Amino acid sequence: MTSLVVGSVAFDTVETPFGRVDDALGGTAVYFSVAATLFTQVKLVGVVGTDFPDEATALLRRRGVDLSGLQRRDGRTFRWVGQYDYDMNVAHTLDTRLNVFETFHPAIPEHYRDAEFVFLGNIDPVLQREVLSQVKSPALTALDTMNFWISGAREALVDVVRRVDAILINEGEIRELTGRYNVLDAAREVQAMGPRYVVVKRGEYGSFLFAGREMFLVPAYPTFDVRDTTGAGDSFAGGFIGYLDRCGSLDLSDVKAAVVYGTVMASFTVEDFSVNGLLRANAGALHDRFKRLAEITRIEVPVDIPEIELVTEGV
Amino acid sequence: MTSLVVGSVAFDTVETPFGRVDDALGGTAVYFSVAATLFTQVKLVGVVGTDFPDEATALLRRRGVDLSGLQRRDGRTFRWVGQYDYDMNVAHTLDTRLNVFETFHPAIPEHYRDAEFVFLGNIDPVLQREVLSQVKSPALTALDTMNFWISGAREALVDVVRRVDAILINEGEIRELTGRYNVLDAAREVQAMGPRYVVVKRGEYGSFLFAGREMFLVPAYPTFDVRDTTGAGDSFAGGFIGYLDRCGSLDLSDVKAAVVYGTVMASFTVEDFSVNGLLRANAGALHDRFKRLAEITRIEVPVDIPEIELVTEGV
Numbered sequence: 311m312t313s314l315v316v317g318s319v320a321f322d323t324v325e326t327p328f329g330r331v332d333d334a335l336g337g338t339a340v341y342f343s344v345a346a347t348l349f350t351q352v353k354l355v356g357v358v359g360t361d362f363p364d365e366a367t368a369l370l371r372r373r374g375v376d377l378s379g380l381q382r383r384d385g386r387t388f389r390w391v392g393q394y395d396y397d398m399n400v401a402h403t404l405d406t407r408l409n410v411f412e413t414f415h416p417a418i419p420e421h422y423r424d425a426e427f428v429f430l431g432n433i434d435p436v437l438q439r440e441v442l443s444q445v446k447s448p449a450l451t452a453l454d455t456m457n458f459w460i461s462g463a464r465e466a467l468v469d470v471v472r473r474v475d476a477i478l479i480n481e482g483e484i485r486e487l488t489g490r491y492n493v494l495d496a497a498r499e500v501q502a503m504g505p506r507y508v509v510v511k512r513g514e515y516g517s518f519l520f521a522g523r524e525m526f527l528v529p530a531y532p533t534f535d536v537r538d539t540t541g542a543g544d545s546f547a548g549g550f551i552g553y554l555d556r557c558g559s560l561d562l563s564d565v566k567a568a569v570v571y572g573t574v575m576a577s578f579t580v581e582d583f584s585v586n587g588l589l590r591a592n593a594g595a596l597h598d599r600f601k602r603l604a605e606i607t608r609i610e611v612p613v614d615i616p617e618i619e620l621v622t623e624g625v
Numbered sequence: 626m627t628s629l630v631v632g633s634v635a636f637d638t639v640e641t642p643f644g645r646v647d648d649a650l651g652g653t654a655v656y657f658s659v660a661a662t663l664f665t666q667v668k669l670v671g672v673v674g675t676d677f678p679d680e681a682t683a684l685l686r687r688r689g690v691d692l693s694g695l696q697r698r699d700g701r702t703f704r705w706v707g708q709y710d711y712d713m714n715v716a717h718t719l720d721t722r723l724n725v726f727e728t729f730h731p732a733i734p735e736h737y738r739d740a741e742f743v744f745l746g747n748i749d750p751v752l753q754r755e756v757l758s759q760v761k762s763p764a765l766t767a768l769d770t771m772n773f774w775i776s777g778a779r780e781a782l783v784d785v786v787r788r789v790d791a792i793l794i795n796e797g798e799i800r801e802l803t804g805r806y807n808v809l810d811a812a813r814e815v816q817a818m819g820p821r822y823v824v825v826k827r828g829e830y831g832s833f834l835f836a837g838r839e840m841f842l843v844p845a846y847p848t849f850d851v852r853d854t855t856g857a858g859d860s861f862a863g864g865f866i867g868y869l870d871r872c873g874s875l876d877l878s879d880v881k882a883a884v885v886y887g888t889v890m891a892s893f894t895v896e897d898f899s900v901n902g903l904l905r906a907n908a909g910a911l912h913d914r915f916k917r918l919a920e921i922t923r924i925e926v927p928v929d930i931p932e933i934e935l936v937t938e939g940v
Binding site: 327396491492493494495512515516518524525526527528529532533534536557563564566567570600601603604606607608609610611612 | 642711806807808809810827830831833839840841842843844847848849851872878879881882885915916918919921922923924925926927
């Protein structure tokens with residue numbers, strides 16, 4: 311029961327209408343790890359600079375995250391500066407300093423290689439493929455990507471998409487990847503490339519799962535406090551992968567439950583800046599939101615659907 | 626079992642990436658009527674010009690729509706010219722000619738006044754209130770509105786909102802009406818004004834129902850063919866009101882089912898231009914989509930939720 315994550319470890323400076331943080335802990339591998347450790351053990355692959363503080367590694371270690379694969383390089387840690395307006399589906403990047411992440415080359419420690427679940431965060435698809443070639447026989451591999459790679463490294467991206475079991479991708483990105491506007495069309499096209507599971511993330515509107523010919527639609531968990539959506543997608547991935555790893559099954563019902571756990575996990579993340587909201591998530595709170603979401607989306611087919619015909623045709 | 630609708634009767638010229646129609650039958654009262662007549666009898670209040678063709682009235686009459694309240698005035702019928710890009714949540718208005726609709730003053734025929742369900746389409750809230758004062762004791766009154774009235778006739782709008790049982794409103798509009806960005810906050814605020822039911826329409830992302838302290842979230846029915854979203858909201862209203870009228874109950878389970886019927890009704894509308902998609906809807910097809918939507922949104926709470934705790938805390 312181990313999940314491996316490869317992705318960024320970062321400091322984010324974020325301003326939203328609800329506040330601001332400076333150089334707060336973030337990055338795909340961090341959000342993923344904090345989320346997934348609610349379900350399973352996580353082995354992290356990433357890179358930080360010499361400025362990465364002990365408190366940050368301590369936080370991850372307290373959750374049992376294996377940091378053998380976290381490289382420490384001369385230089386500064388990846389930094390992102392972003393801003394959101396009220397519509398927090400859209401991040402406005404003000405500054406990106408890749409720093410040590412620019413030359414990141416993931417090295418997979420020997421004892422990581424039998425990880426059962428592998429999540430390839432949004433990095434160069436060439437590197438994603440390298441990671442894939444270093445793991446032994448995972449039960450599930452999944453990747454995320456972004457427009458930068460879709461437009462700039464399309465061929466390599468499609469190549470790695472063909473090799474994974476699952477792709478988690480934003481609505482806008484799957485449109486760009488496939489050139490199809492209709493999300494159903496786009497998902498079918500990506501399924502045809504190879505992945506058994508396509509998860510389309512729609513921000514505050516929830517997500518779609520496509521699995522074979524099955525479809526599953528989950529609205530986002532409605533919350534009164536949406537303060538910062540940074541990391542929501544990575545937390546979703548952590549909940550999704552972590553849950554599947556925990557239950558050790560890929561039955562469709564489990565994959566659906568994993569989407570719901572991803573959804574409620576993300577709802578904790580957006581309630582505060584950095585990983586602060588996510589750190590407040592625990593087993594009980596996750597369960598509660600899972601059940602609540604089931605309740606408020608439950609469509610009961612009326613037992614006695616009134617016989618409806620065109621009541622007045624021909625009158 | 627009668628529903629009364631007051632609203633526009635129009636000719637729409639619409640261009641989308643999937644085609645174009647010129648002077649096609651449209652308007653709130655038309656979409657509402659074509660939808661609601663799948664469930665109940667409709668009495669229409671509206672106005673057309675001398676250019677309104679017999680085929681259009683014949684279409685409505687074939688569905689048993691009572692047109693006693695449809696005024697015919699010298700002049701031309703209301704015309705709207707609009708355009709949509711791929712994102713069909715947003716209509717771009719190229720031209721609006723109110724024509725005879727500009728001086729529309731709804732007159733409610735005597736035999737309309739005991740209608741049990743009343744839908745006030747998006748017209749001047751002063752006129753909406755006049756209509757309310759002319760109906761006897763409806764089981765449910767509902768209204769729709771738009772940004773034009775929210776910014777231009779706020780006081781009159783709030784006054785009429787206080788008097789109706791239900792409001793159907795777009796996400797952007799409820800934000801504008803309340804000054805609150807979070808849809809949950811906004812809905813609570815509108816509930817506090819008076820309406821027992823607040824339905825927030827989110828275009829392709831579905832809708833929210835707020836009823837007392839209950840909440841119900843329905844994604845849009847996913848369809849491969851989205852050609853023109855004009856009239857989707859009015860068709861939703863027709864399905865919603867028509868179904869409630871048909872089942873003659875306002876139990877929460879029926880109000881929820883009405884939201885689902887509104888949802889699937891709208892899915893037929895968007896599949897073609899004008900009322901063409903809606904005209905293809907029938908009892909069987911509505912049922913099928915209702916059941917399908919229930920199926921693909923059904924969240925099963927795992928019987929054996931694995932005991933999740935922070936598995937590795939303190940390691």
